[in-house]
Amino acid sequence: MNIIDILNQIEKIYPNPVTELYYETPFQLLIAVVLSAQTTDKQVNKVTKNQGLFQKLKSPQDVIDMGYEALKENIKTIGLYKSKAKNIYNLSKQIISIKDVSSNEERYLFDRFGYIIPDSLNEITKLDGVGEKTGKVVLSVLYNKPVVPVDTHVxxxxxxxxxxxxxxxxxxxAQIEKIIPDDLKNKAHxxxxxxxxxxxxxxxxxxxxxxxxxxxxxxxxxK
Ligand code: SF4
Structure with missing residues (x-):
């Protein structure tokens, strides 16, 4: 069975697959993905949705206004919370400082939300706490880029x-991105x-x- 047949079979079990992370704004998606490293989506959603963190944090400026100490306190039930708080605080400052728009997608984001999440792997991984896997998840979910982020399950x-x-x-x-056609990569993930x-x-x-x-x-x- 080739990968396309495999994906078709899996789709019968999970039709309309989407990320299980809760978010409403592009910035919240980035934060949720950073928080989810080595933690379950369920645990992240508990903090961001159920405990109301994303009611307070919708944009990078909200993180700066909240401050590092309060952010740390808010996410302390999540694994590696100290380093994650530091990364989120730093990447918020970095995002606020990005002023150059390099694509239509980034222009749309800037006009609508007042900030840019970089739309290339090279740029997004310059943000603190954003490695290749995290960057690819955001590029896939936010911009539908032809990448396949791979976590432990995949x-x-x-x-x-x-x-x-x-x-x-x-x-x-790297290997699976060569095998899966571009138009299926997002769904495959x-x-x-x-x-x-x-x-x-x-x-x-x-x-x-x-x-x-x-x-x-x-x-x-x-067997
Ligand atoms: S390990 Fe079991 S559940 Fe997983 S793909 Fe193979 S047969 Fe299916």
């Missing part, structure tokens, strides 16, 4: 299925995350009802 699924044979998430991302998060889980994957059993490398090795 990495596991693709290796188990034998689509890639890689050691790191970055290697998987969400489908593979959902499949890994809820179906092909790290422990106790639901192999007993999986349509990929016949050719799944992991399943057939375990």
């Amino acid at each position: 990495h596991r699924v693709l290796n188990r299925l034998g689509i890639v044979c890689t050691k790191t998430e970055l290697q998987t991302s 969400h489908l593979l995350i959902l499949f890994g998060r809820y179906f092909c889980k790290s422990k106790n994957p639901k192999c007993y009802k999986c349509v990929f059993k016949e050719f799944c490398k992991y399943y057939n090795l375990k």
Whole structure:
């Protein structure tokens, strides 16, 4: 089964896949993704939505107005909260200082929200706390760029299925981006995350009802 057939099968289980992170503004999306590193989306949403953090933080200026100490206090239930607070505070300052608009998408954002989230991997990863994976998630969700961010779930699924044979998430991302057609990359990212998060889980994957059993490398090795 090729990757397109695999994605089609997964889409039958998870139609209309979207990010599970809560956000209303582009800046909030960036913050939610930064917060989600090594933490579940559920835990992030608890803080940003249920505890009302995003009621207070809609733009980078809101972060500066809140201040580093208060921000730290607000996110203390999230793993690595001290370094995340520092990064969010610093990247807010960086975003406020960006004045050059280099694309129509950035122009739209600036006119509508008064700030720019860079729309290239090279630029977005210059922000504090934004590595390649975080940058790709934002570029994919916000700008529909043809990238495939790979987290632990996507990495596991693709290796188990034998689509890639890689050691790191970055290697998987580089390989899978060559295989998946550009117009499917955005959807593929969400489908593979959902499949890994809820179906092909790290422990106790639901192999007993999986349509990929016949050719799944992991399943057939375990038999
Ligand atoms: S057979 Fe099991 S390990 Fe393989 S893809 Fe399906 S759920 Fe994952």
